[in-house]
Amino acid sequence: MKIQKPEDLTKVKTHGSQLLVPATVRITVGAATCGCAKGALKVIEALKHELKKQKVKADVVMVGCNGMCFAEPIVEVIKAGKPRITYGHVSVDRVADVVKSVKTGKVIEDLALLRYDEDKPAVCQEPLLYARGKVTAGYAKIKEYKKLDFFNKQLKLVSRNAGTISPERIEEYIARGGYAALAKALSNMTPQDVIDEVKASKLRGRGGAGFPTGIKWEACRTASGERKYVVCNGSEGDPEIAMHRSFLESDPHVVIEGMVLAGFAVGAQEGFIYLNDRYTLAYERVTAAIKQAEQIGLLGERIMGSPFSFTVKVKRGGGAYICGEETALLNALEGSFGEPRPRPPFPVQKGLFGMPTVVNNLETLANIPLIVLHGGKWFAKIGTSSSTGTKIVSLSGSVAQRCWVEIPMGTSVETIVTTFGKTNPKKVKAFQTGGPSGGILPAKALKVKLDYDALAKQGTLLGSGGLLVMDESTDMVDMARFFLDFFAEESCGKCVPCREGVKRLQEIVATFLDGRGTKEHLEVVKRMNEGMRDASFCALGKTAAAPLLSVMQHFPRELEKRMAQN
16 A cells, blocks of 8 residues: 555554464564575475475565574564564474474474563564563563573664564564654654754764764755755675675665655755675665555655655665775765765765765664654663664674674673673684774773773774674784785775885785794884874775784784794
């Protein structure tokens, strides 16, 4: 049906609830890229075949990733009025057992990860139950099958739908409270009201810089221009992260709703999502979501019968690291080289096609619907006073469980590594937050909290949320070389300090790896860092020496071992 007024959402919500908990059985399979890589699509086909064979009626649904990438393929069985059961590591040859368990009601002990303790499945609950911090929607109490703290220790706000709804059914997103914030804004709020709530939330940009979102929006709204734009940065250039990819594959509508609200607030009528061109599945799903929103009347002309119109388009690019810098991203959107522009003027004054533009990280925009729905003051109570809300973290490297999680700001790195990565902190040698630009910290700093200011005091960044763990087998000098090679590959080459400086840093690291390093080399690195920091055009060049400087500061003996003996 076409939504012509906010009240029409109710009918769609009812239909979506029936899809989430059908009269028969709902079997979901995590089919984001991580799940597909481990055979989820084959499991889906096997499920459909086995259901027919055993004459069991069930709705088999592809969902996204719930964060437990280490346990893929993940299959969940949901019966109305029954506890929701999660199975992990489900191979094709175990599908018959899953279908049989649906008939008998008996849990498959060796596959069960979670059995929710509430009679009412989590998919029926409203996001507000998560938002109050109680996390009672099926995640708070776990039976004795395998005590897994994976969801107990999280606060799933932004990612509340990931792994639960089908990213290809807009009705399911609406059933979980989707587009209610947009209806509220268009019915009862002015653009300034929305900006005031975002400012009250103290939401800071999740792309790494941490600039206050509300201040950026207000600057764009007051800027003069014939038209304005909203740009969602989904380029995600950090190595080994792929968090934005998983998120878009799981819940594209929350990003779209955030963009529409941003457009309403700043006075824009057109938005663009810039996406890494290697994220094929994410592109397909967000494109399909846009079409569904257009068909139902939540994108396009006079949304929900209001005077406000807004469209969203997806632009695919090379996904270069440099495109994390917003002016380089704008150049790429315009079809030019992905290299930074001089600032000022800032994008909010002169951005895409020379017009005022708000550029926000994908996760930043995904926070907006909850802020508008529940209020900025509510959001500001989560996390810390200077870093409010939650943060999605992608955990990789030397951990037992590679995954992505959502935790309140202020959670320590040690908690993330031990609780979710299942790794003994005594075996951790070093870790990195903030991507290559964040540098490397030693294990003794594990208690640092994920907070913009706390990390800055340690000389590192929060970045977009990657957390890389290194164990005692890691050669720190070799790690510095890895990151410098990455910078050399990703540098746009526009400014000499970065273009030539990174090459010289590579040569110095190679000298140490060959056993020919000297103290003079280390002094050169310090002087080069000062010049690159002060003269480089953007943050890539300004922070390119960070990995090597980190090794010099925290792991000097590893460099000393590589010095020339004479």
